[in-house]
Amino acid sequence: MSQFSLELDEDQLQIQQWIHDFAEGVVRPVAAEWDEREETPWPVIEEAAKIGLYSFDFFANAFGDETGLTIPVAMEELFWGDAGIGLSIVGTVLGVAGIMANGTPEQIGEWVPQCFGTPDKLMMSAFCVSEPDAGSDVSSLRTTAVYDEAKDEWVLNGQKTWITNGGIADVHVVVASVDRDLGGRGQASFIVPPGTPGLSQGTKFKKHGIRASHTAEVILDDCRVPGSCLLGGKEKLDERLARAREGKSSKVQAAMATFEATRPSVGAQAVGVARAAYEYALDYAKERKQFGRAIIENQSIAFMLANMKMELDAARLLVWRAAWMGRTGKEFKAAEGSMSKLKAGRTAVWVTERAIQILGGYGYVKEYPVERWHRDAKIYDIFEGAEQIQELVIARAISGLRIQ
Ligand SMILES: Cc1cc2nc3c(=O)[nH]c(=O)nc-3n(C[C@H](O)[C@H](O)[C@H](O)COP(=O)(O)OP(=O)(O)OC[C@H]3O[C@@H](n4cnc5c(N)ncnc54)[C@H](O)[C@@H]3O)c2cc1C
DSSP states (O other): OOOOOOOOOHHHHHHHHHHHHHIIIIIHHHHHHHHHHTSOOHHHHHHHHHTTSSSHHHHHHHHHOTTSOHHHHHHHHHHHHOHHHHHHHHTHHHHHHHHHHHOOHHHHHHHSGGGTBOSSSBOOEEEEOOBTTBSSOGGGOOOEEEEETTTTEEEEEEEEEEEETTTTOSEEEEEEESOGGGGGGGEEEEEEOTTOTTEEEEEEOOOSSOTTSOEEEEEEEEEEEEGGGBTTOHHHHHHHHHHHHTTOOOSHHHHHHHHHHHHHHHHHHHHHHHHHHHHHHHHHHHHOEETTEEGGGSHHHHHHHHHHHHHHHHHHHHHHHHHHHHHTTOOOTTOHHHHHHHHHHHHHHHHHHHHHHHHGGGGGSTTSTHHHHHHHHGGGGTSSSOHHHHHHHHHHHHHOSOOO
């Protein structure tokens, strides 16, 4: 029986240092510039590909770690560098997760490498679920997928919104409704291969934070994809639809378990943003003098920093627990994955706001990075399940009731 330990092993420490060096040396120096440009930072992604960070191999190995901690450790370091650039580097993993969750081994083998490409020819994916009228309520998607039997093609029509890498990705993974009467159980995921006619980018959004990450609408107008692009295959879909129509149980539980297992990695990103702000504020408070002494010598500032550090560590512990549970197959009885993401998001918003307070006027201007970190932090209360949705999931898990 192995001893309980929160110490990272040699491999994890090496990866942590490797990504920290990249975040410090490559990401941070250009973070303010890409935030202002509001464009995908291709040169930084190229650098990440050159060192093997933007690659299928890196993520496959990291997900393979038996403790589950390599992914959160990697996310925290990269997002400590910058959240917008970080998301530009890891956003493709959303599409990968969509393929891994539903694809056959052949589909995974064909499409996942195309979500990264090679250092010479970068490729990217996007995961398209959200719609203007279906955000938290993903069971009400309006995008349709209709099968054209004569041509063995699926015809996709609809509008997706808020899509990370939407329109600029090579591979779009689109969730669409095959039978709207069945709600979430009548949906399926499709690969839209590079260059497919009928898929286009709509409005690109100008955002509050994570501005180096591209977010846009994706329009599907009679977009035809081969039958082989239905993830999981037609036979499996037909079986699933038949079961749903008979009112038999579905794999909703399995989907929930997948969300619980992926949420800690998003929480870890928020921990990275919070840590960046805490460290900066701590250093600043030791340097800045008012009334003849460093501002940290005032209890109100020192206690603020003590609380920031405590909240940060608490959030990380919840993230690590959930990541370990996900990797070791523990049952998420209290929605521990949602808990970790909820706590980390709130912590990032609170810690970055306190950091602005500690810097005073300097915290409020763009010459200093903390205002950007605060803007970036807010997304963690919204995407990958908004704050209230995480509460709902936890409340349902602990009560066993269908809380509304
Ligand atoms: C920058 C960015 C990137 C994104 N990237 C992607 C992406 O790559 N792919 C993708 O598919 N989507 C993406 N999203 C969409 C994101 O997942 C949604 O914004 C999120 O799910 C919330 O949906 P909504 O914005 O429609 O808000 P709504 O669902 O309309 O929610 C509005 C408010 O109501 C609350 N609320 C809703 N229902 C309930 C309820 N039952 N009980 C209590 N409160 C409730 C919510 O918590 C929220 O506070 C992204 C969004 C952003 C902003």
